Amino acid sequence: MFIDQLIKKIKEKKNPSVVGLDPRIEFVPQFIKDKYTEMYKTENKSAAYAMLEYNKFIIDAIKDIVPCVKPQIAFYEAYGIEGLEVFKETVKYAKENGLLVLADVKRGDIGSTAKAYAQAYLGGCFIEVDSITVNPYLGEDSITPFTEYCDLNKGIFILAKTSNKSSEDLQDLISEDKRIYEIVAEHIKKWGEKYIGDNGYSSVGAVIGATYPEVMKRLREVMKNAYFLVPGYGAQGGTALDVVHSFNEDGLGAIINSSRGIIAAHLKDKYKDKYKDEEFYLAIRQAAIEMRDDINNALEKNNKLYY
Numbered sequence: 175m176f177i178d179q180l181i182k183k184i185k186e187k188k189n190p191s192v193v194g195l196d197p198r199i200e201f202v203p204q205f206i207k208d209k210y211t212e213m214y215k216t217e218n219k220s221a222a223y224a225m226l227e228y229n230k231f232i233i234d235a236i237k238d239i240v241p242c243v244k245p246q247i248a249f250y251e252a253y254g255i256e257g258l259e260v261f262k263e264t265v266k267y268a269k270e271n272g273l274l275v276l277a278d279v280k281r282g283d284i285g286s287t288a289k290a291y292a293q294a295y296l297g298g299c300f301i302e303v304d305s306i307t308v309n310p311y312l313g314e315d316s317i318t319p320f321t322e323y324c325d326l327n328k329g330i331f332i333l334a335k336t337s338n339k340s341s342e343d344l345q346d347l348i349s350e351d352k353r354i355y356e357i358v359a360e361h362i363k364k365w366g367e368k369y370i371g372d373n374g375y376s377s378v379g380a381v382i383g384a385t386y387p388e389v390m391k392r393l394r395e396v397m398k399n400a401y402f403l404v405p406g407y408g409a410q411g412g413t414a415l416d417v418v419h420s421f422n423e424d425g426l427g428a429i430i431n432s433s434r435g436i437i438a439a440h441l442k443d444k445y446k447d448k449y450k451d452e453e454f455y456l457a458i459r460q461a462a463i464e465m466r467d468d469i470n471n472a473l474e475k476n477n478k479l480y481y
C-alpha cells in the first residue's frame with residue numbers, strides 16, 4: 175500500500191516533512207540561468223530547463239533527509255510543453271533518487287473525465303507518481319476513479335480544509351449543524367475505509383492547512399485513519415506547534431509541506447552571506463534539516479515522537 179511505503183520512509187528518514195518543488199525562475203541562481211540562456215534560443219525553454227537543473231540540485235541536497243517531494247504542477251504548466259517535460263523529468267529524477275512523489279495537481283471532474291486524469295498521473299499515461307491531490311467538490315463518482323488506484327500502491331490526498339484565507343468562504347459554511355469541511359472529512363473517512371494498510375492508515379488522505387490548527391484538531395478526531403498532507407508551514411505562517419495537532423498520539427498521521435520556505439532558503443538574509451551562489455543548495459539542505467528538527471522537537475514535547 176502507498177501509505178505503508180510513505181510511513182516506512184518517514185520512519186527511515188526520521189522526518190515527517192515534504193519539500194515542495196514549486197520552482198520559480200527568480201529562485202534559480204544566476205550561474206544556472208546563464209548556462210541555459212546560452213544553450214537555448216527561446217526564453218521559455220531556457221527558463222524551463224534552468225528550473226530542471228535547479229530541481230536536480232535540490233533533490234541531490236535533500237534526498238537523504240526527506241521521504242518525499244511535492245511538485246506543484248502549476249509552476250510547470252506555466253512554461254507550456256517544456257514545463258510539462260521538466261515536470262516529468264523532475265518526477266523521474268526524484269524517483270530514481272529514492273523519493274516518493276506526491277504530485278499536487280488538484281484534479282476533480284465528472285467520473286468519466288476523472289478516469290482520464292487518474293490514468294494520466296496514477297496509471298502512468300502522462301507520468302506515474304505515487305499520489306496526487308484531488309478536489310472533492312464533484313462528489314463520490316468523481317473520486318472513485320482515483321481511489322481505485324489505491325489497490326495498485328497509489329494514494330490520494332483530498333482537499334478538506336485548505337490553507338488559504340478564502341477557504342472560509344465555502345469550506346466553513348454550516349449545513350445541518352456541521353461545517354462543510356467536517357462533512358467532507360466524513361466522506362474522506364468513508365472513501366478511505368477500503369484502503370487501510372498495515373499501519374492502520376488509509377491510502378486515501380486529506381489536505382488540511384497548517385494555518386488552521388483548531389480545525390486540524392477537530393478533523394483529526396473525525397478522520398483517525400486518514401493521513402494528513404499539511405501545507406502552509408513556513409511561508410504561509412504555520413508553525414511546528416500548529417502542525418502538531420495534525421498528528422495522532424502514535425506520532426504518525428501527517429506529513430508537513432514547505433515549498434518556498436525551503437527551495438528559496440538561499441535568498442533569505444540568514445543564509446545569503448553564508449553561502450556563495452554556487453553553494454545555494456547548502457542553504458536549502460540546511461533549511462530542510464531545520465524544518466525536520468523543528469517538527470520533531472514539537473512532537474517530542476507533545477509525547478508524539480514516532481521513532
Ligand SMILES: O=c1ccn([C@@H]2O[C@H](COP(=O)(O)O)[C@@H](O)[C@H]2O)c(=O)[nH]1
Nearest residue numbers: 246336337383405406409410432433434
Ligand atoms: O491548502 C492548500 C493546498 C495546497 N497548497 C499548495 O502547497 C504549496 C505551499 O507552498 P508554500 O510555498 O510552502 O506556501 C503550494 O504548492 C500550494 O499550491 C497550499 O498551500 N494550501
